[in-house]
Amino acid sequence: MSVGFVMLCHTALDRAAQVARHWAERDCPVVIHVDRRVAAKDCAKLTADLSDLANVRFSGRHACEWGTWGIVAASQEAATVMLRDFPDVRHVYLASGSCLPLRPVEELRAYLDGRPKTDFIESVTTEDVGWTIGGLDFERFTLRFPFSWRKQRWWFDTYVKLQRMVRYRRKIPAELVPHLGSQWWCLTRRTLSAILEHPDRAAIDRYFQKVWIPDESYFQTLVRQVSGSVESRSLTLSKFDFQGKPHIFYDDHLQLLRRSDCFVARKIWPDAAKLYAAFLSDDAIRQAAAEPNPGKIDRLFAKAVERRIKGRPGLYMQSRFPNENHENGRTAGHYSVFCGFADVFENFEIWLSKASGTRVHGHLFAPDRVHFAGGDTIYNGAMSDSAAIRDHNPKSFLTNLIWNTRGERQCFQFGPTDTQQLDWFMAMDSNAQISVISGAWAVPLFRANQNFGDIRREVARLQKVEQEFLNILRSPFSKARVRIWSLADFVENPMEPLQTIIDEIGPRQGRRLTEAPRMADLTGFGQFLQNLRNQGMQPVLMGDFPVGNDPAAKSTRRGRPYLVK
Amino acid sequence: MAGSARLRLADFARCLARAYGLRLRRRRFLWRSFRSRHGLTAISDRCRLIGADDILCFMTVRNEGVRLPHFLDHHRKLGVDHFLIVDNASLDGSAAYLADQPDVSLWQTGRSYKAARFGLDWITWLHFRHGHGHWCLTLDADELLIYPYWETRPLPALTGWLEEQGHDSFGTMMLDLYPQGPLSQAQIVPGDNPLSVLTWFDPGNYAVRVQDRMKNLWIQGGPRARLFFAADPRRAPTLNKVPLVRWNRRYAYVNSTHALLPPRLNRVYATTGGERTSGLLLHTKFLPEVVQKSAEEKARKQHFANSALYDSYYDTVMADPVLHCPRSERMTGWRRLEALGLMSRGGWV
Numbered sequence: 001m002s003v004g005f006v007m008l009c010h011t012a013l014d015r016a017a018q019v020a021r022h023w024a025e026r027d028c029p030v031v032i033h034v035d036r037r038v039a040a041k042d043c044a045k046l047t048a049d050l051s052d053l054a055n056v057r058f059s060g061r062h063a064c065e066w067g068t069w070g071i072v073a074a075s076q077e078a079a080t081v082m083l084r085d086f087p088d089v090r091h092v093y094l095a096s097g098s099c100l101p102l103r104p105v106e107e108l109r110a111y112l113d114g115r116p117k118t119d120f121i122e123s124v125t126t127e128d129v130g131w132t133i134g135g136l137d138f139e140r141f142t143l144r145f146p147f148s149w150r151k152q153r154w155w156f157d158t159y160v161k162l163q164r165m166v167r168y169r170r171k172i173p174a175e176l177v178p179h180l181g182s183q184w185w186c187l188t189r190r191t192l193s194a195i196l197e198h199p200d201r202a203a204i205d206r207y208f209q210k211v212w213i214p215d216e217s218y219f220q221t222l223v224r225q226v227s228g229s230v231e232s233r234s235l236t237l238s239k240f241d242f243q244g245k246p247h248i249f250y251d252d253h254l255q256l257l258r259r260s261d262c263f264v265a266r267k268i269w270p271d272a273a274k275l276y277a278a279f280l281s282d283d284a285i286r287q288a289a290a291e292p293n294p295g296k297i298d299r300l301f302a303k304a305v306e307r308r309i310k311g312r313p314g315l316y317m318q319s320r321f322p323n324e325n326h327e328n329g330r331t332a333g334h335y336s337v338f339c340g341f342a343d344v345f346e347n348f349e350i351w352l353s354k355a356s357g358t359r360v361h362g363h364l365f366a367p368d369r370v371h372f373a374g375g376d377t378i379y380n381g382a383m384s385d386s387a388a389i390r391d392h393n394p395k396s397f398l399t400n401l402i403w404n405t406r407g408e409r410q411c412f413q414f415g416p417t418d419t420q421q422l423d424w425f426m427a428m429d430s431n432a433q434i435s436v437i438s439g440a441w442a443v444p445l446f447r448a449n450q451n452f453g454d455i456r457r458e459v460a461r462l463q464k465v466e467q468e469f470l471n472i473l474r475s476p477f478s479k480a481r482v483r484i485w486s487l488a489d490f491v492e493n494p495m496e497p498l499q500t501i502i503d504e505i506g507p508r509q510g511r512r513l514t515e516a517p518r519m520a521d522l523t524g525f526g527q528f529l530q531n532l533r534n535q536g537m538q539p540v541l542m543g544d545f546p547v548g549n550d551p552a553a554k555s556t557r558r559g560r561p562y563l564v565k
Numbered sequence: 566m567a568g569s570a571r572l573r574l575a576d577f578a579r580c581l582a583r584a585y586g587l588r589l590r591r592r593r594f595l596w597r598s599f600r601s602r603h604g605l606t607a608i609s610d611r612c613r614l615i616g617a618d619d620i621l622c623f624m625t626v627r628n629e630g631v632r633l634p635h636f637l638d639h640h641r642k643l644g645v646d647h648f649l650i651v652d653n654a655s656l657d658g659s660a661a662y663l664a665d666q667p668d669v670s671l672w673q674t675g676r677s678y679k680a681a682r683f684g685l686d687w688i689t690w691l692h693f694r695h696g697h698g699h700w701c702l703t704l705d706a707d708e709l710l711i712y713p714y715w716e717t718r719p720l721p722a723l724t725g726w727l728e729e730q731g732h733d734s735f736g737t738m739m740l741d742l743y744p745q746g747p748l749s750q751a752q753i754v755p756g757d758n759p760l761s762v763l764t765w766f767d768p769g770n771y772a773v774r775v776q777d778r779m780k781n782l783w784i785q786g787g788p789r790a791r792l793f794f795a796a797d798p799r800r801a802p803t804l805n806k807v808p809l810v811r812w813n814r815r816y817a818y819v820n821s822t823h824a825l826l827p828p829r830l831n832r833v834y835a836t837t838g839g840e841r842t843s844g845l846l847l848h849t850k851f852l853p854e855v856v857q858k859s860a861e862e863k864a865r866k867q868h869f870a871n872s873a874l875y876d877s878y879y880d881t882v883m884a885d886p887v888l889h890c891p892r893s894e895r896m897t898g899w900r901r902l903e904a905l906g907l908m909s910r911g912g913w914v
Contacts, residue, residue, distance in 0.1 A: 241912050245729055252717040269722055301914055308912030311840040315906045316773045318736045318782060318805050319843030321834040328838040381769020382788075382892040386795040392785075393772035393798075403906060404769040 003028055003105075003112055003186075004089035006078040008071065009097030010035035010064060012270035013042055016097030017049045020056060022280045026105040029055040029086040033074040036061040057081050067149050071183070071215040072208065079192055090116065093186045098267040099236065100249075100279050108235075108263045112186070119191045119227045122181030122234045123220040136160070136212060141178045142169045145212040173200070173207050181220040184236035184266070187227075194226035195219065237262035237294050239301040242309055247301060251275055256300070262292040314403050314431075316396065330429040331402040336411040336505060337432060339469075340440025344490065345517035349373075349413070355513060356505045358409040364401070365390070365418035380404040387419075394421045402431070409505060415441050416465035427472045432480035434473060435501050438466060439487040439542030443520055446528045456535050463541055470541075488543025491522065587779065591826035594682070594817040598689035601681055605651065605672040605690070609664045612649070612695050619646035620720050622702045623691055625684035626650060629706035630657040631854060634756040637666065639709050644719035645702060649695060651687045653678050679867045689817050696812035700724045703808050703822050704846070708739065709760070710808065711899055712844030713910035720809075726842065726913055728811070734825075735809035736833025737844040739802075740766050740907060741787040742896065743851045743888035752853055759849035760896065767791065768894040768905050771804065781805070781824035781831035788888040793878050800874065806846055807833055835911075842911035845902060851888065859883045 005023050009016040009032060020030045032050075034043045043061075050056045059078040064070040075094055082092055091112045101108075112118075126137045136143075143163045147155040172178065187195075198204060204222070208214040223230055237260055239247040246267045249257060251274040257265055268275055311320050314332025322328070342348045342362075353360040353373075362371030370385040377385045381404030383397070384390075390397040402410060414434075426432045441462050445455050473482045481504070485497060499513055526545040533539070615621065622645040626633070637648065648669045652660045653676075663671045672691070678684050692701060700720070702710065712723055712735075727735055742763035744751035751762035771786035782805040790801035806822045810830060818825045825831065835841045863879035866872035894905070902908055 239914075243730070247914060248722075248726070248729075250714070250718050250722060252714060269718075269725070271719070271721065304910070304912050304914040307840055307910070308835075309837075309839045311835065311838050311909075312906065315840075317771070317834075317843070317906055317909065318738045318773075318784060319834050319841040319909050319911060320839070321773060321775060321782060321836060322838045323836045326836065326838045378791075378890050378892050380892060382767035382791060382890055382894075383770045384791045384795055386791075386798070388796055389772075389790060389794075389798040393774060396772035396774070400769050400771070 002086075002088050003091040003093055003109055004082045004086050005030045005093045005095050006075060006082055007032045007095050007097055007099070008035075008064065008074055008078075009033065009046070010038060012098060013038070013046045014049075015268070015270045015276065017046055018276060018280060019095075019097075019100060020050055021053065022101065023105065024050070024053040024056050027055070028105055029057070029082065029089060031057045031059055031078045031082045031085075033059045033064075033078045034061055035074075036063040036070075055086070057085055065148060065150070067145075067213045067215075069209045069214050072218045075215070075219070076196060080196055083189060083193055083196070090189050091186055092189065092192055093235070093264070094184055095236065095264055096184070096266055098270070099184075099264050100266070100268040100275060101264050102237070102257055102260065102279055103263050104282070111263070115231075117188060117190075118229045118231050119185070119187045119223055120231050120233060120235045121185035121187060121220060121223050123179040123223055123230055123232050124181055126178055126180060137180075138178070139164075140180075140212040140217065141172055143212075144168075144170060144210045146210065149212075170207075170210070173204060175225065176204070176207075176221055177224060178217060179220040179224055180217050181232070182234040182236070182238060183215040183219075184234050184238060184264075185219055185223075186235050187219070187223065191223060191227040195222045198222065198226075235263045235292065237265040237292070237297065238267075239297065242305045247304075249275065254278055256297055260292065260294045260297050261290045262294055314399055314406075316399055325428075329431065330425065331399055331431045332406050333402055334409055334431045334433065335402055336409065336501070337414045337426060337434040338411060339414050339435065339466075340437030340487070341435070342413045343415070343440040343443040343520070344437055344487070344494075345519055348517050351515070351517040352411060355515075356409075356411070356502050358411050358505060359405065361410065361412035363414065363418050364398075364412045365394070365414060365420075365422070367417070367419060370397075371413075391419055391421070394419065395425055398422055398425070411505070416462040416469065417441065420465060420469065423469050423472045427475065427478040427480050427482070430479040430481075433501070433504060434480050434482045435497070436470065436473070436482070436484045437487055437490045438470060438484055439463075439539065440490075441466065442487070442529075442539065442542060443522070443525070446522075446525055447520075452531070452535070456532060456537050459532060459539060460537055463539060466541055486541065486543030488545050491519065494519065583778065587826055587828060590819075591815070591817050594685075594689060594819070594826070595693065595815070597682070598686040598693065598817070601676075601686035602690045602694075604674045604676045604681070605687055606674065608652070608660065608671040608673050609669070610672075611647070611668070611670045614668070615647050615695065615699075617698075618721075620644055620700045620702065620724065621646065621696055622648045622704060623688050623696070624648070624650050624704050624706060625653055625678070625688060626655060626659055626663075626706045627653040627678070628655045628657045628659060628858075630655070630659045630662065631753065631755045631852060632706050632759060632849060633659060633662060635758050636706055636709065637669070640702070640704075641668070642719075643710065643715065644721050649691050651684065651691070653684065677867065683821060683868070685818050685821070692812055692816070693814045697814040699812055701810055701812040703810075703818065707849045708806075708808070708846040709849065710737065710844060710846055711902075711908075712737075713842065713899060713903055713908065713913060715844075715899060723842075724809070724811070730842075730912075732833075732841070733811045734807050734830040734833055735844065736782070736841070737806050737808055737846050738771065738784055738907065739787075739804040739806060739846045739848045740902075741789060741804075741848045741850065741888075742766055743788055743893075745889045747885045747887050748851050748882075749853045749856055749885045751851070759852055760847065763849055763851060764896050765889050765893040766896060767890075768892070768907070771907075772798075776824075779819065779824050779826065779828045779831050781807075781828070782834060788890075789878075791890075792886065792888060793881050807831060808846065809844075840909040840911045842913045843908050845908045856883055856885050 024030050059081045062070040062074040149156050208218050248267050248269045250269050251272045310328050313329025349360045359373050361373045364370055369387050370390055372379045526547045529539050529545050530547045650671050652673045663669050743765050744762055767787045771784050773784050776783050784805040785801040794801035803823050808822050859879045859882040869875050
């Protein structure tokens with residue numbers, strides 16, 4: 001009892017001949033179908049190449065365009081030849097010209113001998129498959145598809161739409177329950193002959209001729225009627241990309257394929273000389289025969305599909321430049337933006353760095369230069385501290401910074417004195433945590449030694465800038481984690497907000513703040529605001545500071561300022 | 566409602582006008598290149614050796630004797646079948662060397678590089694004449710193409726994959742390589758691998774945007790932007806290139822290989838969040854000879870549309886600078902470059 005191979009070939013016929021010879025010389029009959037579109041000369045060469053082998057047959061040629069009936073017709077005819085000419089064959093294995101056996105024939109034979117009545121064919125109902133491309137699953141069986149999907153796409157799509165519009169539905173022959181699956185199967189003589197000699201075969205064939213991609217459904221459906229023991233999986237390792245096209249295996253997949261323990265793989269790149277040499281030789285000494293185990297390959301290819309469809313979040317480069325809102329994450333990781341904190345607290349950056357264990361920068365978007373943490377002039381990824389380079393493309397600046405520091409949270413100071421080009425970008429970035437003490441930028445001005453007229457003008461300008469920023473943060477489109485306090489509210493009770501922010505940054509979960517940052521002296525700040533009002537300018541963002549009732553930074557003078565139990 | 570409809574109509578008209586403008590521009594380039602064929606003298610024309618599926622490499626050279634042996638070697642190993650090269654009056658024996666190579670077809674011209682759209686007119690003519698239907702790689706002598714798996718999968722594997730995906734062009738970025746010390750210290754002799762002395766690069770300071778007109782990317786960054794153009798980054802060199810294209814004789818490069826027409830070929834990037842397959846051009850410009858060459862180029866004024874603006878750039882290079890910085894990264898292999906996000910395997914496994 002033996003296994004016979006049906007091979008469907010259309011390109012790289014020399015490789016197909018090599019594989020056919022491998023099988024035929026190891027006592028496995030081979031029936032080869034050559035696509036009718038292959039030139040007569042090439043086909044004749046293949047025939048001549050294999051003419052010395054007694055157990056190789058060629059079957060009648062059909063044009064096998066992808067997704068059409070031709071492939072099924074070719075399989076049927078070749079399988080008929082196989083069953084007719086080689087009565088010893090018990091299992092028929094459908095393979096393609098770009099398949100490559102990964103394990104010795106004896107192992108396959110032994111495996112099948114152990115399961116003499118089992119049909120290996122992936123066969124699942126349409127509701128259960130997630131891999132159909134183009135949104136056509138059950139409609140494959142209820143619409144008509146006279147047009148080629150590859151060459152006449154417009155007609156194909158239009159005809160599908162038309163049929164949907166007029167609610168056209170084909171009748172599925174009564175006894176059939178549509179099933180789908182990989183087209184590469186291995187069926188027993190009993191099952192295969194029952195399918196080929198089916199009493200209604202003419203009617204069934206006529207029906208399937210207008211089904212879309214019948215090679216993935218013809219045998220898969222019929223096997224359910226005639227077989228007693230279907231093992232719903234393919235013995236051929238075959239992976240597809242997100243467009244439903246088969247992945248190709250190259251020389252560097254050698255180890256991966258070895259470890260998969262699958263019997264046959266497709267598609268192999270015709271120039272993969274190392275693969276063909278390695279797997280078509282007999283000297284492969286192997287450990288005990290194992291079950292096929294394509295798990296590792298499955299994971300690898302699933303990851304590749306994800307890379308192709310979703311990409312790496314926060315990466316912008318020559319082959320990934322997502323349109324706005326299709327980024328799958330605008331930036332590569334979480335980061336925190338602090339507005340006004342460095343004005344309210346002395347040495348806030350040092351304190352924050354200690355308290356949160358993160359990298360804390362100064363004003364990254366300052367007009368003079370980029371204030372990287374520790375005063376660095378060059379930062380991760382060889383980023384320059386030049387303000388001109390940053391402002392030439394601020395979005396790239398920020399996304400690069402976050403990308404270059406993946407796995408290490410970045411914090412930076414921001415305020416109305418900085419360049420504001422990224423307000424919307426950050427507000428709409430769900431990775432951003434933006435905490436604002438509104439009006440805190442007035443504290444340095446309050447302590448500045450300048451003409452009051454200049455200060456008044458500057459306060460008016462910065463207030464306008466920050467108001468704009470706050471409006472963006474409060475817009476319904478904002479996706480960032482935003483917290484806003486007015487300066488007056490914040491100095492009333494500074495520790496609770498700080499604790500919340502630090503907890504959220506949270507690499508040291510659950511730790512309580514023991515040391516408070518030192519608050520700037522705000523004595524006289526209320527009077528300062530009143531003076532501005534007296535000059536006809538209305539400061540609104542700072543909140544309510546009554547004249548003469550200064551907060552005097554009382555809340556931070558306590559030894560252990562704030563403890564929540 | 567009516568207002569928005571009118572707006573859409575206006576947008577549509579503008580798109581149409583732009584598309585037609587680009588079409589005219591492309592045809593003008595083709596016409597120019599057709600005219601420029603008179604300037605080319607065939608030194609060794611071996612184009613009859615080109616087979617139907619061959620991958621071709623096009624290039625203009627001028628005094629590149631140091632780099633040529635390794636350049637040819639590298640791209641031969643990748644699977645380039647034939648090189649079509651225009652020699653722009655080299656004085657260092659490059660022409661004689663190239664004429665001796667069995668897989669090189671060589672043309673010579675003494676005309677102005679700048680007047681020939683920086684050599685593109687000549688190359689476009691060769692594309693037109695010999696490139697139709699082939700995958701064409703268009704490079705400079707100081708660029709070495711790499712892509713994911715390049716050591717184990719030759720170019721036909723890549724082009725086969727691109728065809729399978731329905732893509733006619735392949736995007737790359739130029740990665741400037743530099744030595745650890747001053748440029749003049751990285752001495753090599755002709756035939757040596759420049760990558761043996763140029764071992765450092767900037768891992769993550771590349772600014773990317775899309776240019777609306779032709780939908781091409783505009784990537785700037787690297788050591789040159791960081792050191793030479795920190796005050797005026799808009800002038801920093803463009804790093805994106807589309808060097809590998811399945812050619813049609815109606816195509817034309819616009820500006821070096823940074824962009825080409827028709828514009829759909831510039832869409833080498835995914836816009837819905839995914840990644841397409843892309844590569845890198847390892848840029849071996851910063852060999853010691855760049856220091857002397859800069860003086861020469863500054864005098865020739867052949868490399869930029871507005872050459873005077875780049876005088877200070879040449880001056881800086883002539884001063885033998887150190888491009889290395891504490892955050893530079895050492896070149897290891899493509900997997901590291903891919904992990905850094907400098908190129909991508911996309912869905913190619």
